[in-house]
Amino acid sequence: MTTLSWAGSHVGRIRANNQDSGYAGSHLFVVADGMGGHAGGDVASALAIQSIAHIDREFDSPEEAEEALASALLEANKELAETVFEHPELTGMGTTVSGFVRVGDQLALAHIGDSRIYRWRDHELTQITKDHTFVQRLVDSGRITEEEAATHPRRSVLMRVLGDVDITPEIDTMVVDTQPGDRWLLCSDGLTGYVPESEIASVLSRQPDAAEAGQQLIEATLENGAPDNVTIVIVGVDAGRPSGVPQPSLVGAAGAPLSYSPVAAKRSLRIPAMLLHPIRAAITDPEDEHFEPESEEFLRELIAEDRRRRIRRRITWSVGIVLVVGIIVAALTAGYQWTQTRxxxxxxxxxxxxxxxxxxxxxxxxxxxxxxxxxxxxxxxxxxxxxxxxxxxxxxxxxxxxxxxxxxxxxxx
Structure with a gap:
């Protein structure tokens, strides 16, 4: 019998430790991505998942589950703040959280950060959550395209996270319908940042087994150099079977003993990654994510900086084009003058x-x-x-x- 639901995590080829966490249970499914570059990103994601896991139970209604899930995220935020108070060396740690509770033919979702929840239905992959990032704000306002967002220098700026950075973070919640045949994908940006959505949809389409599909998606990130941790939870919906896994599964940092000792944020590139993907290994090592408050003043500063960056880029391109044209003209002139000596x-x-x-x-x-x-x-x-x-x-x-x-x-x- 094919596996209906599955959770897995991989440290990737570059990171020194896994700052992602994931959970798959009877009714609850969650992913969390600790903020890279901060001491304790792994602690943040693990504490958040472990704090939320206690609501993995049946609910009378999706609205009740939605409220419980949102409250669990706020409690996790409080626990992270208390942990930082006890361990000041972890100041600034935070984590994204995206998850849902299944209640019959409906899902109660909660989301904060840039991990994502997708629905695969009728061979079409649809992103359900919206990233809480600076570049997403630029995309929403029409200032940049989705393609430009993928390489934007500020793509690592998170506007909302759980942690000691915000006492009352704003959490997106919603109730959505599901139906037999649906497959739900929860993932950290270690997947979506380096594997195209078209390839993700292709894997889900051709591989009905959740464990096999998840492993293939992780392999796809490794083939692309795997610069970041990647965590994946796949949840299938079948009329005759529950979506839950036989035993609750904690993966990533949540599945390992907690350690408050600082860990180097990165390690040297492995030789195989450099040989197989020399260019990607050099350019896709992700900038550490960090939180910035979602204030209008900060947004104005970033937008102004983005405008200056575009102007500088245009000037650089213009100067480069002029120089190239000048070199070509000079070469043609010199070449013509030489021909006239023959x-x-x-x-x-x-x-x-x-x-x-x-x-x-x-x-x-x-x-x-x-x-x-x-x-x-x-x-x-x-x-x-x-x-x-x-x-x-x-x-x-x-x-x-x-x-x-x-x-x-x-x-x-």
Whole structure:
């Protein structure tokens, strides 16, 4: 029998530790991504998941489950703040959380940060949650495109997270319908940042087993260099089977003993990653995510900086284009001047002539011109000599060309 639901996590090829956590239970399914670069990103995600896991139970209604899930996230936020109070070295730690509780044919969702929840239905993948990031604000306002957001220098700025950074974080909640045949994907940005949605949909479409599909998605991140941790929870909906897993599954940092000791944020690139993906390994090492308050003043500053960045980029491109064009023009000019130091003997209007330049043309532009047209008719030359002239005879200089003409004159005489 195929696996209906599954949870898995991988540290990736670059990170020193796994700051992601995931949970798959009887009714509750959650992913969390600790903020990279902060001490205790793994602690934050693990504490959040463990704090939320206690609501993995049946609810009388999806609205009740929605309220319980939102309250659990706020309690997790409080626990993170208390942990930082006891361990000041963890100041600034935080985590994203995206999860849901299944209640019959409905799901109660809660979401904060840039981990995502997708629905796969009728061979179509739909993102249900919206990222709480600065670049998403730019996309929503029409300032940049989705493609530009993927490479934007501020793509690591999170506007909302759980942690000691905000006492009362705003959490998105909703109740959505589900139906038999649906597959729900919860994932950290270690997947969506490096594997296209089209490839994710393709894996879900061709692989009905949740465990196999999850492993293939993790393999896809590894094939792309896996610069970040990746955590995946897949939940299937079947009319005759519950979505829950036989035993609650904690993965990533939540599945390991908690440690408050600082861990290096990164490790050296592994040799296989460098050999298989030398370019991606160099350019896709993700900038550490960090939280910034969702204030209008901060947004104005970032938008102004983004505008300056675009102006600088345009100026750089303009200067680069001017320099390239200048180099090309200079090269063409130098090349043309060199051709004009060359001479050859050929034919012009049936007579022998001296040309300045080279025999080739540059597209529609000739690189040679007649210097002297002699009275020697080509038809008067012996066959071998005539063919040589028609094929052109190179001369080292103009005086050398005149000496060739003198020899041809002697042949005619």
């Amino acid at each position: 001479y050859f003997v050929g034919t012009a209007d049936g007579n022998v002539a001296i040309y300045q330049g080279v025999q080739q043309d540059l597209g529609p532009f000739p690189l040679s011109s007649v210097v002297v047209e002699t009275p020697i008719a080509v038809d008067e030359l012996p066959d071998f000599t005539r063919r040589s002239v028609e094929a052109t005879i190179n001369a080292d200089s103009l005086s050398d060309a005149y000496r060739i003409i003198e020899r041809l004159t002697d042949v005619v005489d």
